[in-house]
Amino acid sequence: MTEKIASIPLAVNESLNIQKRRIRHGTGNKRLSLVTGTHGDELEGQYLAYMVGNYIDEHIEDLDGTLDIYPALNPMGIDSITRSIPMFDLDMNRVFPGTKSGTMxxxxxxxxVEDIAGSDVCIDVHSSNIFLKEIPQIRISVPTAKTLVPYAKMLNVDFVWIHESATVLESTLAHTLNSRGTKTLVVEMGVGMRITKEYCQQLFDGVMNLMKELGMWKGDTSPVREPVISEGREVGFVNSDAAGIFVPCANFGDTVKQGDHIGDVVDPxxxxxxxxxxxxxxGMIFTLREYPVVYGGSLLARILQPAGGEAK
Structure with missing residues (x-):
């Protein structure tokens, strides 16, 4: 069943409609919300929403609860291939929790927020931007780590990055929902404006496993991997010192030593x-530059250090 959760009049007799799909079966009272499309240039979640919904349609008898799929929180951004809300140049993930009497x-x-609140778990799926490619990971703030890490381990990601409180913006959907008691996990994977099918399959397996652990899925699931967790470990940032074209010679997941050659910046x-x-x-490379044009200061890679290391 498809439902409108918000509708705002636009010019020329059009409307901006935010929609969700509710799949309900059985007598279970657990509810999982799968959210994506906050940024119009992040498309990995679009394919994941299709995969999950399609699979459950074909095995509806194994569902015992409620799955809400929100495929496009920023539909105009997706339609126009724009990260922010078009016309306003406004990052939607800097507006939450919003207000009923404010701007559009x-x-x-x-x-x-009102519609998602009350879910047992919300999975907020993001991609990186067009410049960086991210290994499948979950990002959690320090205050919520104790509550969220057990759920993050169920989602079949490679890495759980626990941020310091200062890095968590209060204007995000995840912070808003977590502060109101709805457990929300932020997933980052892949690269902007692309779909990485193997990453979507990896997270699909994790979503089905989480549903199984919540008691709302009775069907078969695939084994999930044990993620690397950043707790007690520092992150090293590799930035360019020169302008040019970045050509990496290292890959995601590679374990490197300080001073190892991981790429070149060349001048055509x-x-x-x-x-x-x-x-x-x-440490382990978990972020790597995807867009090759760089300038002084451009981020090229992030490296998760072993426990006890010091980031530079």
Whole structure:
């Protein structure tokens, strides 16, 4: 069943409609919300929403509870391939919790929060931007880690990044829902404007496993991996010192040593290597530059250090 959770009049007799699909079966009272499309250039979640909904349609007898799928919180952004809300150039994930009597964006965000609130778990799926590619990961704030890490371990991601409180913006959907008692996990995976099917399959297996653990799925599930957790570990940031074209020679998940060669910044005009990029610390690469054009200060990689390491 498809439902409108918000509708705002636009010009020329059009409306901005935020919709969800509710799949309900059995007598179970558990509810999982799968949310995506907050940023219009993040498309991994679109395919994941299709995969989950399609699979449950084909095995509806195994569902015992409620699944709400919100495939496009920012439909105009998706339609126009725009990260923010078009016309306003406004990042939707900086407007929550919104208000019922504010601007268009605030009213929409308020309706979204009100509709999702009360879910047993919400999975908020994001991609990276067009510049960086992220290994499948869940990002959690320090105050919510004790509550959320057990659920994060069920979702078949490679990495759980526990952020310091100062890095968590109160204007995000996840912070708003967590502060109101709805357990919300933020997933980051892949790259902007692309669909990485293997990452979507990986998270699909995790979603079905989480539903099984919640007691709302009676069907078969695939084994899930044990994620690396950042608790007690620092993150090293590799930034470019020169402008040019970044050509990596390392890959996601690679374990490197400080000083290892992980790529080059080259100058097409002079046909020279203007920077030999080196790992700033020991550890695992979990973010890597995807868009090759870089300038001084551009982020090239993130490296999770072993316990006890010091980030540079």
């Amino acid at each position: 964006a605030e009213v929409i965000c308020s309706a979204i 005009l002079t046909s020279t290597v203007v920077e030999k990029v080196q790992a700033v610390c020991d």
